[in-house]
Amino acid sequence: MKNRLLLLLLLSVTLANAQSEITNAKRIEIKAQVEKETNKLKDSLTKTNNGSDIPLDIEFKTDVYRVEKLADKKVGIDDSTSGMTTAIVELNNDYDKLLNKYYAILMKKLQPKDQEKLKIAQRNWVKFRDSEIQLIATVSKNEYSGGGTIQSNIMAGRISDLTKNRLYVIKEHLDQFID
Template sequence: MKYIQIIILLVFIHQFGFAQSPKEISENDLKKCHLEIEKEVVKLRKELNAEEYLSDFDKQITVDFKIDTLRIEKLLSKKIEIDYSTSGMVNASYEAEIEYDKLLNKYYQILAKKLDPADKEVLKQSQKNWIAFRDSERKFNSAISKDQYSGGGTMQRIIVASGYLEITRKRLFEIVDYLNKLSE
C-alpha cells in the first residue's frame, strides 16, 4: 500500500512542479492514452512471447497477466499525469481498483476451472473469507483516515483510495501466484 501512495505522491509532486494546472480528462485524452498503452502492449507481448516457458499454460498466464496489469498501471499513471488534483488521483485509483477487481474475477475463474470439485470449494471459501476481510479492511481504512486520527486534509482521500486499490491488487497477485503453482 505504501508503494502506491509513494507513486501517487511522486507523480503529484512531479506534475505540480512542472505543469500549469491539472485538467479534467477528456475522451480525446483517454483515446490518446489507450493508443500509447497499446503500443507498449504490442512491444511487451513480443518480448514475452520470445521467452521460454514451462508450458503453454504458463506462457498464457504470464503473458496475459503482465499485459493486463500493464494496461491498468499505465492508464492509472497517465490519468494522474493529466489530472493530478486530489479528485483526479482519487478517481483514477478507484477506477484502477475496479479494473483490478475485473482481473481478479478473470484469474479466479481460470484457477477454479483447474481445481477438482473439493478443492474448488476450498477456493470458494477462501474467496468468501477474503471478501469479508476486504470489506472490513476498507471500513477500517476509512475509519482510520478520519480527521480525529489522521489530522485531516485532502491527502486522506488519496490514501483511502490507494488502500482500496492495494487490497484488490494484492489478492489478484495471490490468485495468479496460485495459478503459477499449477502445472497443466
C-alpha cells in the same frame, strides 16, 4: 512594471500547470497509447524468454502492466488530488476485473470437488476486504489522521492495494499448477 511582469509570469506558470479534465476523447487516446505499449511489452516478453514463459504468465504481466500504465497516464493528465483519487479508484476497479478473470481461470483448473474451497476462501477474503475498508475509513478520519485532502488518495491507494494483493495471491495459486 515589475509587478505586472511578475503577475504575468505567475499567471503563465499557473496556466501551464493547470490540470486538465480527462475527456472521453482523451480516454480513448490514452487507451490506444497504453494498448500499443502493452503490445510492445508482450512482444518483448515473448522474444526475451524465447517462449519459455507460460502464456498465462505473459498474459498476467501484460494485464497488470496495462491497468497500471493507464492509471499513470490518467494521473499525468490530471494530477490534482481529485484526479489522482479518481485514477486510483478506477485502477482498483481494473484490478477487480483482473481478479475476477484470474479467479475464473483458477476455478476452471480445479476439480469440481475442490472448487468449493476456492469459493469459501474468496467469500472470506471479501469479508476481510470489507472490514479492512471500514478500518481504513476510520483511521482516515480527521481526528486520527490530521485530515487534509490527501487522505482521499491514501484511502483509495490502500483499498486498491487490497485488491491488487488478492490478485497476486490468486496468480500464485495458478502458478502451482503443472500443465
